[in-house]
Amino acid sequence: xxxxxxxxxNWLINFPWEKIYNFFRIVxxxxxxxxxxxxxxVLPKALKFRPVFNPDLSILDLKEKSKGLDSxxxxxxxxxxxxxxxxxxxxxxxxxIEKMDNFVNEVLEQIGIKGEHLADKLENLNFLEINxxxxxxxxxxxxxxxxxxxxxLNEEQIKEIVTTVEExxxxxxxxx
Numbered sequence: 750x751x752x753x754x755x756x757x758x759n760w761l762i763n764f765p766w767e768k769i770y771n772f773f774r775i776v777x778x779x780x781x782x783x784x785x786x787x788x789x790x791v792l793p794k795a796l797k798f799r800p801v802f803n804p805d806l807s808i809l810d811l812k813e814k815s816k817g818l819d820s821x822x823x824x825x826x827x828x829x830x831x832x833x834x835x836x837x838x839x840x841x842x843x844x845x846i847e848k849m850d851n852f853v854n855e856v857l858e859q860i861g862i863k864g865e866h867l868a869d870k871l872e873n874l875n876f877l878e879i880n881x882x883x884x885x886x887x888x889x890x891x892x893x894x895x896x897x898x899x900x901x902l903n904e905e906q907i908k909e910i911v912t913t914v915e916e917x918x919x920x921x922x923x924x925x
Contacts, residue, residue, distance in 0.1 A: 823856065824924040831911055842902050846892060849914055856923050881916040888913045 830852055834845040854867040857874075864870035868889075874882060888910045895902055902910075918924045 820922070820924060827852065827915070827918065827924050831915070834907060834911055842907055843896060846902070846907065846910060849911070850889075853914060853918070856918065860921075860923075879917070879920055881913065881920050884913050885917045 830845070830849055834842070834849065837845050850867055854870065857864075857867070857870040862870040862873055864873055871882065871886065871889075891906065892902065892910060895906070915924070
């Protein structure tokens, strides 16, 4: 038994550890080199998908620009629009919801957000820290899906859309 342990011990001591170390060292250097080349190859392709950053517009600038608007009259206009939506018949819900979209579009235009359509303007806001923006996008998508499928918005969906738009307008300090 002692002789067998001695043989194993001598084999471990005389084993070419240096060759094994050099082999793995070369393998890992090649892998590192390949990873660096891969990173350099992928980086320009990945930059195409990065979010657009507009340093000219921050959440503070947005709220500052909205101070220049007449919040009182915009709030009154919003309240009238909201009342009109809730008092409308199911057939005219969509028309009044579109008026709400136009209201938001006009407000963002007055603040100075660039874009051809409301979706473009909201996209330009996307990088800002506006909590209600994601919910607003979801509501717009839901509304558009229902319209395209030929369905009718129910009162609960309308209430959710109105509440979401109102949260957004309050968050950017357009209405009181």
